[in-house]
Amino acid sequence: xxxxxxxxxxxxxxxxxxxxxxxxxxxxxxxAIETGKFDPSLPLAFRLARLFEMTxxxxxxxxxxx
Amino acid sequence: MWCTRSAAxxxxxxxxxxxxxxxxxxxxxVSWIFAHRHPQGALVxxxxxxxxxxxxxxxxxxxxxxxxxxxxFVRTVLVQCSLWATxxxxxxxxxxxxxxxxxxxxxxxxxxxxxxxxxxWFLAFAAAQPLVRRRYK
Numbered sequence: 001x002x003x004x005x006x007x008x009x010x011x012x013x014x015x016x017x018x019x020x021x022x023x024x025x026x027x028x029x030x031x032a033i034e035t036g037k038f039d040p041s042l043p044l045a046f047r048l049a050r051l052f053e054m055t056x057x058x059x060x061x062x063x064x065x066x
Numbered sequence: 067m068w069c070t071r072s073a074a075x076x077x078x079x080x081x082x083x084x085x086x087x088x089x090x091x092x093x094x095x096v097s098w099i100f101a102h103r104h105p106q107g108a109l110v111x112x113x114x115x116x117x118x119x120x121x122x123x124x125x126x127x128x129x130x131x132x133x134x135x136x137x138x139f140v141r142t143v144l145v146q147c148s149l150w151a152t153x154x155x156x157x158x159x160x161x162x163x164x165x166x167x168x169x170x171x172x173x174x175x176x177x178x179x180x181x182x183x184x185x186x187w188f189l190a191f192a193a194a195q196p197l198v199r200r201r202y203k
Contacts, residue, residue, distance in 0.1 A: 029139035032202040
């Protein structure tokens with residue numbers, strides 16, 4: 001699954017550690033999600049969407065739909 | 067940061083450290099009793115099983131950690147490491163069993179004792195962690 005997390009995080013001027021702290025996950029979790037190697041669960045995807053004040057679809061896109 | 071530990075991981079490490087300390091102590095005491103007091107009857111069974119109880123606690127604490135860890139990525143890594151460790155132990159035990167069956171010089175007495183299974187599992191679990199984590203870097 002592709003995502004715009006790295007761009008969105010950069011726009012907020014947050015490091016991976018900053019985002020991890022806000023999400024209450026480890027920095028390696030943020031890194032794994034950003035690189036598309038780990039797909040977050042629906043609750044974590046909702047937490048991300050709320051944090052960036054966006055919908056999940058605005059952050060994540062299915063490989064099949066792109 | 068890779069070295070940052072969650073609250074659940076700190077509790078897990080503390081539980082494991084306590085259990086392993088008890089294991090070492092109980093094993094030493096039981097070994098001394100068998101060497102010097104030569105227990106008889108049901109006491110032999112009780113004493114022989116006693117050192118395994120802290121190992122059950124280590125297994126339980128790992129299970130509890132998997133439940134208590136809030137970071138789903140860390141949980142995923144741990145589950146994958148557990149599966150790798152289980153695969154290693156199954157392959158190892160199958161291979162060893164076959165060797166013991168067909169190689170006359172490797173009979174049961176020359177083979178590995180069953181209580182080493184957990185040690186092999188735990189070593190494989192630890193060894194799998196950097197390998198599994200590398201896949202997500």
